[in-house]
Amino acid sequence: MTLKTAIIGCGSIAQHRHLVEYRNNEETDITAVCDIVEERAAIAGQIYDAKTYTDYEELFQKEEVDIVSICLPNHLHASVSIAALEAGAHVLCEKPMATSTEEAERMISAAEKNGKKLMIAHNQRFVKSHRKAREIVRSGELGKIYSFRTTFGHGGPEDWSVDGKDSWFFKKDEAFIGAMGDLGVHKADLIRYILGEEFTDVAGFVENNAKDGITVDDNAVCMLRSESGILGTLAASWAYNTAEDNSTVIYAEKGMLRIEDDPDYSLVASYTNGDVINFQLGQIQSNESGGQTNTGVIDHFVESVLNDEQPLIDGHEGKKSLEIILAALESGETGKIQSLKKG
Structure with a gap:
């Protein structure tokens, strides 16, 4: 068919x-x-x-x-x-x-x-290094997960969007949200996927401090707490003007994972016993690497x-990731930590 x-x-x-x-x-x-x-x-x-x-x-x-x-x-x-x-x-x-x-x-x-x-x-759920990281976390070999940092940033959509600097990405009435919606929601979805947990609390700092004449955010940093108490930061930016950063680092009881954070290896697993395992799983696809034609x-x-x-990633999964960035926006506007707990 x-x-x-x-x-x-x-x-x-x-x-x-x-x-x-x-x-x-x-x-x-x-x-x-x-x-x-x-x-x-x-x-x-x-x-x-x-x-x-x-x-x-x-x-x-x-x-x-x-x-x-x-x-x-x-x-x-x-x-x-x-x-x-x-x-x-x-x-x-x-x-x-x-x-x-x-x-x-x-x-x-x-x-x-x-x-x-x-x-x-x-x-991002289909990237080989991300899938391997999820597998390692789920195996339990890292022990208890303590914290993480995840980042997605580049110079902005003006060099990629068909409309350049006049793109809808920069207009609040069409985009609703800037770097947080373009990039941050990807990382919200990714960290949920790798950790296999939902988040309960979100604190967000959301700014337009890099690009003039736009009506959405271009820089955001969020602090997240998961249901088991894992703490981490999520950054989304259109102001990384020299190179794209699409990295995630997981810190745990028995080691750490560096994902898309090393120039040579897509995943580096370092353990407290001294073992280091380098994985070459292929380069993550990005706008800079010539498009995303095999995602x-x-x-x-x-x-x-x-x-x-x-x-x-069905509608329910998409909604959970969306709710994280919505909570970050609300936190940025109110200055208060936002709860994602139901009921």
């Missing part, structure tokens, strides 16, 4: 990841593309031999598609995802999945009501649909 595929939004993330990875997947056929900028849709349509639209509602009326990728500004994620689910398609939505908990819950409800898959494109996200989504299996 070949899955008929539509991509809504033909900007950089679609051009460098979704379109390329769908084309490389033998189980999918790119049937339609849509972008409010007619020329952008036309170029994508020509390259991938797909029908072109500037109105996603018209696309859903005229095309019967099996799966849809939502590659739009953040404020449109929820509404267009729900429209696609209501039209009978499975949905892969870019991160952050929504701009509020309520939007996320409506997306989840729409997926469940229509019997369709909803996946959020948190690609595993699309392949996993397609496999989940074909096998009728729950995606690794």
Whole structure:
């Protein structure tokens, strides 16, 4: 069965990841593309031999598609995802999945009501070093986990986004959130994945102190506490102007893990008994390394649909990671620690 595929939004993330990875997947056929900028849709349509639209509602009326990728500004994620689910398609939505908990819950409800898959494109769970780190943590060989630091920063989306300095990334009414939504939510999802725990408390310092003329954050540092008492920091920045940092370090009773923190090894495991194990698991893909054309996200989504299996990052998982950055924003505005405990 070949899955008929539509991509809504033909900007950089679609051009460098979704379109390329769908084309490389033998189980999918790119049937339609849509972008409010007619020329952008036309170029994508020509390259991938797909029908072109500037109105996603018209696309859903005229095309019967099996799966849809939502590659739009953040404020449109929820509404267009729900429209696609209501039209009978499975949905892969870019991160952050929504701009509020309520939007996320409506997306989840729409997926469940229509019997369709909803996946959020948190690609960091598919990085080999991250998967190996999770395996080591789960094995118990590190003993008790004490703390962590995780960081994602680069010079900003202006050199990557199709609209450059005029990108929606910098506009609060379209992006809702800046570096925290672009990068921080990835690390929130990643640290939940590696540790296998949820977080209960969040303190955030969220600033716009590096870029003039933007209305969202460009620097943020969060402090997190997990349900078992693991403490850590999460940093997200559009002001790392010399090089990208996408590292995570885990500190534990019997050793530490340095993940994407060494120039030669994607994972370094150091133990208190003196043992050091260096893992060469391949370079993490980034904007700087020439795009993200083999992330595993699309392949996993397609496999989940074909096998009728729950995606690794379903709507519930996406919502939990979203709630961390929402709490960080709230903390930054109020100066108070935010609780994620339910009830």
